[in-house]
Amino acid sequence: MSIEICNITKYFDSFKALSDINLKINTGELVALLGPSGSGKTTLLRIIAGLETADEGSIIFDGEDTTQKSIQDRRVGFVFQHYALFKHMTVFDNIAFGLRVRPAKLRPSKEEIKQKVHELLALVKMEEMANRYPSQLSGGQRQRIALARALAVEPKVLLLDEPFGALDAKVRKELRRWLRKLHDKYPITSVFVTHDQEEALDVADRIVILNQGKIEQIGTPEEVYDNPANPFVYNFLGNVNLFHGRIHNGKVELGSIKLDLPEYTEAGDKNIISYIRPHDIEISLEAKGNEFIAAEIIFIRAIGPIVNLELRRLDNGEFIEAEINKEQYRKLGLKEKQVIYVRPKDFKVFIPEDY
Numbered sequence: 001m002s003i004e005i006c007n008i009t010k011y012f013d014s015f016k017a018l019s020d021i022n023l024k025i026n027t028g029e030l031v032a033l034l035g036p037s038g039s040g041k042t043t044l045l046r047i048i049a050g051l052e053t054a055d056e057g058s059i060i061f062d063g064e065d066t067t068q069k070s071i072q073d074r075r076v077g078f079v080f081q082h083y084a085l086f087k088h089m090t091v092f093d094n095i096a097f098g099l100r101v102r103p104a105k106l107r108p109s110k111e112e113i114k115q116k117v118h119e120l121l122a123l124v125k126m127e128e129m130a131n132r133y134p135s136q137l138s139g140g141q142r143q144r145i146a147l148a149r150a151l152a153v154e155p156k157v158l159l160l161d162e163p164f165g166a167l168d169a170k171v172r173k174e175l176r177r178w179l180r181k182l183h184d185k186y187p188i189t190s191v192f193v194t195h196d197q198e199e200a201l202d203v204a205d206r207i208v209i210l211n212q213g214k215i216e217q218i219g220t221p222e223e224v225y226d227n228p229a230n231p232f233v234y235n236f237l238g239n240v241n242l243f244h245g246r247i248h249n250g251k252v253e254l255g256s257i258k259l260d261l262p263e264y265t266e267a268g269d270k271n272i273i274s275y276i277r278p279h280d281i282e283i284s285l286e287a288k289g290n291e292f293i294a295a296e297i298i299f300i301r302a303i304g305p306i307v308n309l310e311l312r313r314l315d316n317g318e319f320i321e322a323e324i325n326k327e328q329y330r331k332l333g334l335k336e337k338q339v340i341y342v343r344p345k346d347f348k349v350f351i352p353e354d355y
């Protein structure tokens with residue numbers, strides 16, 4: 001089932017929670033709604049589900065206007081952050097629930113329900129747990145059962161609101177890989193809300209980045225990470241260093257660094273902000289040209305294969321975070337308080353007046 005979200009605007013009293021949202025989700029796609037707290041992710045998910053009505057715009061399922069339809073008529077499955085399992089029911093009964101409450105004419109037989117529940121238990125790798133109660137399961141296991149329960153009624157669309165939000169980091173990671181694999185096997189159109197960048201980059205076919213009720217960018221994980229549309233997206237998707245500078249006489253100047261970048265030779269004089277990821281900072285023991293800046297090493301964290309360096313530029317006192325691999329770190333013999341030279345290998349230039 002495809003979903004088209006057309007010109008959706010939502011107010012809570014006079015507060016505009018969503019502003020003219022347009023998005024097409026293809027059949028079988030797994031889309032993440034990613035954004036900071038309060039950006040409107042849950043509100044948009046609830047509008048897709050039919051749990052909330054929009055003030056303007058429409059929701060189209062497979063070409064059919066569904067805006068006025070109730071949640072029961074939309075065939076959506078919902079999984080929440082806080083496992084909404086029935087505490088007094090076993091795992092089996094929780095999964096069977098949605099099938100048992102169907103009107104008599106549509107209700108499967110006892111035998112069919114049993115078979116379906118066992119298929120779902122196998123799917124979420126919980127075959128042994130049918131007779132347990134939710135209180136006898138770990139958080140991760142409960143979320144897998146919540147997913148099995150949502151899938152039992154064969155929804156056309158699966159909506160997940162921070163489904164792993166309440167779990168610890170390790171379990172979260174395991175479960176999101178598991179969800180990705182499950183989705184590859186059974187590609188049901190899914191919308192996944194998260195405020196965790198890594199989770200969205202790991203799980204989604206496409207990511208929709210929301211900020212203050214507006215879409216900042218839509219793209220595959222590679223697209224939004226490598227080609228962020230604006231400084232907000234760049235900042236939101238990972239650690240960045242900010243270098244203030246300017247374009248002057250066709251050159252990009254970042255402090256004492258002057259770079260010839262063909263795309264800016266015609267740009268005219270302007271202030272710029274340039275964003276550089278820590279792994280895009282080149283480190284050297286000597287200044288090899290005017291693209292290198294002197295910086296003092298303030299702090300070294302050398303745990304694991306990646307070494308994090310915290311540096312302070314000597315020319316303007318700004319802090320820089322850099323990442324290098326352990327081999328290079330050993331080869332250079334870096335020490336705290338040492339002065340080294342850094343060069344931005346790759347960076348994005350944003351002209352503030354454009355955003």
Ligand code: ATP
Nearest residue numbers: 012015017035036037038039040041042043044195
């Ligand atoms: P979080 O990650 O914190 O869950 P979110 O991106 O999902 O945030 P929403 O829950 O969609 O954000 O909320 C968007 C904005 O709308 C917030 O400012 C919130 O306070 C407001 N809001 C949400 N629901 C209501 C409501 N029922 N009444 C009034 N304001 C609301």
